[in-house]
Amino acid sequence: TIPLQHGAHRIGNRTDADMQRWRDLRFGQFIHWGVYAIPGGMWDGKVYNGAAEWIRSWKEMPHEAYDQLYKQFNPVKYNPADWAQQAKNMGAKYMIITTKHHDGFCLWPSKYAKYTIANTPYKKDILGPMVEAYNKAGIDAYLYFSIIDWNHPDWRTSIKSPADSMAMARFKVFVKNQLKELLDRYPTVKGFWFDGTWDESWKNDGAFSDELEQYLQQLHPGLIIGSRLRADEKGARHFDSNSRLMGDYEQGWERKLPNTIADVHGNDWEGVMTVPENQWGYHQQWFGHVKSANELIEMLVKSASLNGNFVLNFGPKPDGTFRTEEQELMRNIGRWMQVNGSAVYGTGYAGLEKPDWGYYTRKTGTDTVYMVVCNVPVNGNLRVKLPAKQSIAKAWALEQPGVALQPELVSRDEYFIPVEQKVYTSPLVIVMKLEQQQRGQGNFEKAKT
Numbered sequence: 001t002i003p004l005q006h007g008a009h010r011i012g013n014r015t016d017a018d019m020q021r022w023r024d025l026r027f028g029q030f031i032h033w034g035v036y037a038i039p040g041g042m043w044d045g046k047v048y049n050g051a052a053e054w055i056r057s058w059k060e061m062p063h064e065a066y067d068q069l070y071k072q073f074n075p076v077k078y079n080p081a082d083w084a085q086q087a088k089n090m091g092a093k094y095m096i097i098t099t100k101h102h103d104g105f106c107l108w109p110s111k112y113a114k115y116t117i118a119n120t121p122y123k124k125d126i127l128g129p130m131v132e133a134y135n136k137a138g139i140d141a142y143l144y145f146s147i148i149d150w151n152h153p154d155w156r157t158s159i160k161s162p163a164d165s166m167a168m169a170r171f172k173v174f175v176k177n178q179l180k181e182l183l184d185r186y187p188t189v190k191g192f193w194f195d196g197t198w199d200e201s202w203k204n205d206g207a208f209s210d211e212l213e214q215y216l217q218q219l220h221p222g223l224i225i226g227s228r229l230r231a232d233e234k235g236a237r238h239f240d241s242n243s244r245l246m247g248d249y250e251q252g253w254e255r256k257l258p259n260t261i262a263d264v265h266g267n268d269w270e271g272v273m274t275v276p277e278n279q280w281g282y283h284q285q286w287f288g289h290v291k292s293a294n295e296l297i298e299m300l301v302k303s304a305s306l307n308g309n310f311v312l313n314f315g316p317k318p319d320g321t322f323r324t325e326e327q328e329l330m331r332n333i334g335r336w337m338q339v340n341g342s343a344v345y346g347t348g349y350a351g352l353e354k355p356d357w358g359y360y361t362r363k364t365g366t367d368t369v370y371m372v373v374c375n376v377p378v379n380g381n382l383r384v385k386l387p388a389k390q391s392i393a394k395a396w397a398l399e400q401p402g403v404a405l406q407p408e409l410v411s412r413d414e415y416f417i418p419v420e421q422k423v424y425t426s427p428l429v430i431v432m433k434l435e436q437q438q439r440g441q442g443n444f445e446k447a448k449t
């Protein structure tokens with residue numbers, strides 16, 4: 001291995017209670033909200049085809065025009081208790097809020113910047129009431145923080161001169177000050193979700209990202225910080241130059257998910273997902289494919305089945321309300337989670353071969369395995385292949401705990417569980433209790449040939 005000063009400091013996953021809590025939560029709500037909600041992906045009658053929160057970088061959007069918009073930010077309908085209730089109904093157990101996106105606008109009255117909510121018509125702190133309302137609803141709060149800050153005069157994408165070095169040195173002090181300020185103001189937050197760390201100025205300063213992570217952990221022990229913050233001293237990100245994960249979980253799964261357990265290399269990980277193809281902030285005209293509740297439920301279950309968390313993104317409107325499509329999604333996902341959430345919360349990889357009909361999740365540390373059926377087989381039977389010497393002690397549909405299903409042993413360690421042929425409007429969940437096989441054969445008699 002290459003000797004590194006600023007590579008991974010830990011081999012393997014965190015085993016403390018804070019991290020186990022994060023794992024058990026499994027389902028989060030991302031919120032991207034800020035000045036970019038005002039144009040909402042449109043300007044001067046034209047539609048921006050990029051991600052709405054990036055509209056300031058669009059050649060059709062003069063920087064001067066964008067940089068005046070904060071003077072109109074006045075979300076008169078903002079009601080964080082209502083947001084928290086909707087998120088709770090959806091079944092989200094944690095929330096990640098953009099404190100400051102790449103444009104540098106701060107949703108809290110930072111004393112280190114002018115480009116903040118304090119200088120808008122709204123004036124009041126957005127974050128405090130949000131963290132409080134979500135925590136009150138039993139939802140943990142995490143803070144998204146962009147290192148890129150297009151508004152700050154000292155931000156540099158690359159260092160090309162001594163003047164750039166001095167500017168960046170000032171910027172790094174500003175970053176440390178703002179992060180400490182956020183921890184002081186919102187002490188119940190459980191972690192940071194860093195973004196905007198791909199530019200050279202940051203990539204080439206692995207020492208600082210390492211020092212910053214340690215500074216934050218020392219300020220607030222137990223914080224959960226993903227792999228997107230750090231670079232090592234050779235510019236490697238997420239995984240150091242010895243291929244070891246830096247940070248507490250792999251944070252590269254943005255709008256994509258792993259497909260097999262091999263893809264996650266034994267690491268904790270989290271996938272973050274947009275409802276449309278690629279919109280995080282509010283866009284007035286969603287175009288392309290908009291994911292359905294069942295698609296998103298499947299992504300959530302797929303993530304848990306591969307030992308990962310799934311965070312679904314919402315982009316509130318400038319008036320402080322969620323668009324109707326997003327409210328509808330929260331209701332529809334929530335209806336399924338109310339009944340089937342136990343197949344997600346506190347679960348992980350089941351250690352079984354991936355079936356065609358859907359996903360297995362295992363209640364962590366137990367013999368309870370959930371079968372989440374997304375593709376009902378035409379032959380009416382769910383094939384269950386178990387590792388050698390394991391058998392199904394009992395099985396039942398989650399919604400009918402009293403009705404024992406009769407798995408048929410079709411070959412060694414392989415069963416058919418019959419599934420009712422009907423119209424399914426959402427994934428079906430079956431619960432299995434596994435056990436080590438008694439001497440001889442499985443619990444269920446081999447079908448008489």
Ligand SMILES: C[C@@H]1N[C@@H](c2nc3ccccc3[nH]2)[C@H](O)[C@@H]1O
Nearest residue numbers: 032051053054195196254272280
């Ligand atoms: C979580 C997501 N990360 C930001 C982002 N900016 C990018 C620029 C290039 C490639 C990927 C990006 N993701 C998006 O604006 C959103 O905040």
